[in-house]
Amino acid sequence: MYLVSSYEVFWFYYNQLSDDKKLHYEIIPEGAVCKLYFDLEYSIPDNPESCGVRMVDLFIQYVCLWLEAEFRVKCNRKNVLDLDASTERKFSRHLIFNLSHVTFQDNVTLGYFVHHIMEKLSVFCESTNSSSKGTEQTSDTGTSTDSDKVTNAAMKISPPAGTVEEVSSSDTEDPKDKSHKTREGKLTTDGVFAHFTRKQLSTLFVQNKHGEKTAFCDMGVYTKNRNFRLYLSRKYGKKNPLRLAAENEFEPHSSRNDKTIFMHSLISNVKFTPKTRILKFHGTQKNRHGRLFSKTSSTACLEGYKASPYPEVDGFLIEHTRKLDSSAGIRHWTYFSQGEVIVYEMVNYRYCHNVQRSHKSNNVMFVVDLKKKVYYQKCLDPVCRSHNFKSSEFPLPESVFPSYLWEDDPMFDGEDEDLCCAADEMEKTMAV
Ligand SMILES: [Zn+2]
Incomplete structure (x- = not known):
């Protein structure tokens, strides 16, 4: 159980x-x-x-x-x-x-x-x-x-x-x-x-x-x-x-x-x-x-990119960054289950709100706060990093949240199904 x-x-x-x-x-x-x-x-x-x-x-x-x-x-x-x-x-x-x-x-x-x-x-x-x-x-x-x-x-x-x-x-x-x-x-x-x-x-x-x-x-x-x-x-x-x-x-x-x-x-x-x-x-x-x-x-x-636990959020960020560069993508993500935060490191996307332009060589990061339903940009550039730059917060579209799916289809019993799948998955890997 x-x-x-x-x-x-x-x-x-x-x-x-x-x-x-x-x-x-x-x-x-x-x-x-x-x-x-x-x-x-x-x-x-x-x-x-x-x-x-x-x-x-x-x-x-x-x-x-x-x-x-x-x-x-x-x-x-x-x-x-x-x-x-x-x-x-x-x-x-x-x-x-x-x-x-x-x-x-x-x-x-x-x-x-x-x-x-x-x-x-x-x-x-x-x-x-x-x-x-x-x-x-x-x-x-x-x-x-x-x-x-x-x-x-x-x-x-x-x-x-x-x-x-x-x-x-x-x-x-x-x-x-x-x-x-x-x-x-x-x-x-x-x-x-x-x-x-x-x-x-x-x-x-x-x-x-x-x-x-x-x-x-x-x-x-x-x-x-x-x-x-x-x-x-x-x-x-x-x-x-x-x-x-x-x-x-x-x-x-x-x-x-x-x-x-x-x-x-x-x-x-x-x-x-x-x-x-x-x-x-x-x-x-x-x-x-x-x-x-x-x-x-x-x-x-x-290495490389595989879906985070929130593929809808991945999709949103990819779409967002590709408006600037069609080769942009996610290099890496890190998931904090406590507090529901995902940190994304991007690739081929260097636009930084601190300098208001793209950096020459340093890629940027996005921090997604799922509880607050916002995201903000951080930066790997040494200067931006030295003063711990954080952009203002931008709202995440409602479409990335699971509740959006349920509202769309009142018959969809997403939560139970997801939980059962997760439980099945864990049972397989369950240790003694
Ligand atoms: Zn920067």
Whole structure:
């Protein structure tokens, strides 16, 4: 069964359910922006040597360094909501990164990032010779002092306003650079691994039921319309709901109570602000061991244009921009399910209301606010961007809204039909 409601209304009813009736999952909508999240688990009897609490701490440090390396996002454990559903036999945690003004494009993109950093981890831990420079340095510098620095790293983020960040793993690293920084000042891969010893990082791998070595984090949770268990919910027939972990260091800005923890635990609960940075990731380079990342083949589906969840709005913008240039189109869209905002990056359309003419090389963006039924233009030109230019708001035509269709045909039962289709679709992809 699927419920659709605002978070407030859902919480009002959910909170009143007895503990054994809380069996709910969040659906992470396909194509919607999301927080960085992880599902960490292993069987305790199969891994008597593993110390889950220490592994979580190390894992968070590792991920934070990669966020700095790939996106220059600085964060630490205080940004990470840590939920615990462990039993005597199974260690189980959910980590939800609550980063200020930073979000991932969607959970599939996020999955590429996670695969990338886990692949790097695997290669690093497997390499037994000291042929690579990073490896040698690691054994010299991987001290707990370095790790502490990471934990206490500042969380201030200075983002370019409302932009989509494209990152591939083709770092412009200078291998001779001892500072572990790229020319653009980003942390390098070696810079990440310099904080750890191989022995430390090897603890992030565990044995599965079949005695195979596997990653501590579940890589299967980044699929379309993924179901992710809610705070305080348990699996049917089980007695271990997700609760705040004893080691959690995240504190909501407002007071800490079940409701604020719940709101911060929701993966798709991301609000669009003009400062929001949208991270996307597609690595296409071979790493130094010559392995091609498995995600390479998926890169294509991120590029180019496919319909947004609101094809009528897509159609309107295409028609609108083609009045000026018949080759105009949508290069890319980002959907914020919270607040119903879509950000469109255009191609071959450069008319900017700030300069009242077309830019020579920079394309413009449109932000569509479906709740307010308006759109406005933003700009990728460095000058326009520097003062965070936003055009005045223009009304969206009524024809792009679903209600227009229903008014047209009173027999059309669009809502139920759409919901049933969506539910069917999700059932197919529903996880255990
Ligand atoms: Zn401009």
